[in-house]
Amino acid sequence: MNAFDRYAPFIQDFIYSHDWESLRSIQVAAADAIFNTQDNVLLTASTASGKTEAAFFPILTEFWEKPPASVGALYIGPLKALINDQFVRLNDLCEEADIPVWHWHGDVSQSHKAKLIKKPSGILQITPESLEALLIHKHMAIPRMFCDLRYVVIDEVHSLMRGDRGGQTLCLIERLSRMAGVQPRRIGLSATIGDPERTGAFLSQGTGRDCVIPRFEEPRRVWRISMEHFYNSGPQAQQRGFESMGPQEAEVLASERIEAAAPTALPADTQGMRHSGQPTQEERRQRRKRAQGKATSGNRCTSSAPEGEVDIPRAAEQALLNPTDTAPDNADPGMGYIFEHTRGRKCLVFANSREEAEAVCSMLRSYCESRHEPDRFLIHHGNLSASLRETAEELMRDEEQAQTTVTTSTL
Incomplete structure (x- = not known):
């Protein structure tokens, strides 16, 4: 049976x-x-x-x-x-x-x-x-x-x-x-x-x-991970402040070459990198253009998985990272990035403490207010009443809702 x-x-x-x-x-x-x-x-x-x-x-x-x-x-x-x-x-x-x-x-x-x-x-x-x-x-x-x-x-x-x-x-x-x-x-x-x-x-x-401990074969999955760095102090923060007052695209801040046994050609998009690791404005513009080109071509590609594996169509990975909103001109770089990339998406933002979760959520809500947009940010931590936490949980479970919850380890 x-x-x-x-x-x-x-x-x-x-x-x-x-x-x-x-x-x-x-x-x-x-x-x-x-x-x-x-x-x-x-x-x-x-x-x-x-x-x-x-x-x-x-x-x-x-x-x-x-x-x-x-x-x-x-x-x-x-x-x-x-x-x-x-x-x-x-x-x-x-x-x-x-x-x-x-x-x-x-x-x-x-x-x-x-x-x-x-x-x-x-x-x-x-x-x-x-x-x-x-x-x-x-x-x-x-x-x-x-x-x-x-x-x-x-x-x-x-x-x-x-x-x-x-x-x-x-x-x-x-x-x-x-x-x-x-x-x-x-x-x-x-x-x-x-x-x-x-x-x-x-x-x-x-x-x-x-x-x-049952053993079984799991279907293969694709996980897409993006990492962005934002600095509140130090020379990197000052450099960003000189370039623009608004939120900036995350950049490579340092470059180190490791000698190999045999010389290999560097990827094309690193040939023009300055020794400091800081790309010029023109290089950033070219990089975005190439990424958009790859995303467009990726939509036309199909994949065929080997027998016994799940066939996963290739996604426009860069399109997944494209902004869906615009932060206010004076926005904090990190908070501005979160604001711009969470509209229309179901997201979780983890903070290190309840106080930090409240501060982050308040700042993101203020951006909505300054942009005359409806509030799309929820809060969840242990100091809140049960009704507020359960409301956030219900909205995150709702497939038709696309909101962002700022939380501690309670989620």
């Missing part, structure tokens, strides 16, 4: 209703590992590869066949925003099967939590910190809430290995298991990592179970 036939009917209907032509490799591999073993499972794959569905399709099938007498699966996520997003996704999946999905963190209402305590069932989504608070403040209710706990799903497990938070999370899971008298299987979801065996060993610590 293949994975699709093994799934519960409501999951098959979900797949059909969402026009899936086939299951992804990770979903097939996860179904085999979860259905046919009693081991822990580690699923590693790139972003947006279907890891959540891969883990929960088999779990929900089991719940549909044999409903748990308490919370049956505990989902642990590192961020409130991630839990909120997964709450929406799992609710959509579980609604037809009448399998409740609960979430528990500092922004969740007390009435929602009280309903769970009164009638524990289905799936509970929680952060490590909220799990610790639950064990401390509701310890008398733990045996009844989790007496039939079968699975613990840990999302972004690679992020928990970077510090003490990961060890603390495993301690909390073990403490919960002992209080409830259960031995749930652990399923870890992780981005692609270099040493999955070490992560699998970390995931299975203290369980007495082996860890299955």
Whole structure:
């Protein structure tokens, strides 16, 4: 029996209703590992590869066949925003099967939590910190809430290995298991990592179970990365100020030649570079002209991938970096670049602190005001009210919205 036939009917209907032509490799591999073993499972794959569905399709099938007498699966996520997003996704999946999905963190209402305590069932989504608070403040209710706990799903497990938070999370899971008298299987979801065996060993610590790490082929993807440098002080900032008062195109600020065993010709667009590494205005103009020419010709090119690989049409890469707006004349170079390249696009801007996120967002909003444009910038960090953060999350999930969110590590 293949994975699709093994799934519960409501999951098959979900797949059909969402026009899936086939299951992804990770979903097939996860179904085999979860259905046919009693081991822990580690699923590693790139972003947006279907890891959540891969883990929960088999779990929900089991719940549909044999409903748990308490919370049956505990989902642990590192961020409130991630839990909120997964709450929406799992609710959509579980609604037809009448399998409740609960979430528990500092922004969740007390009435929602009280309903769970009164009638524990289905799936509970929680952060490590909220799990610790639950064990401390509701310890008398733990045996009844989790007496039939079968699975613990840990999302972004690679992020928990970077510090003490990961060890603390495993301690909390073990403490919960002992209080409830259960031995749930652990399923870890992780981005692609270099040493999955070490992560699998970390995931299975203290369980007495082996860890299955499914191997499968992922389709190749193309990631386009652009790096720009902006200086607030030093000779580079002064030089830019002399050239223009407005935001400037990022430039090569230094050039170093490394001697090779045999002489090779330099690329054509570096032949006229001065020794200082600073191109002239004419050189910049020629460079932009050549880039536009490449982008135009790239639209006419087609690609044919080798057998077994995904055929990805060549994109006009330079067109992806072209400005879609114009910053005010007195704009900060870095903020001006962000302003000019985010209009009509869904973007995230990460800041190092809450204060910096507020300052960046305020500055970008002031540019909108000076240009008589509607505000297209959102803010997201831990000091904001839950309603403001959730509004930003909903707008970023909306495919028809093209807004930019300035955030800290909360997203």
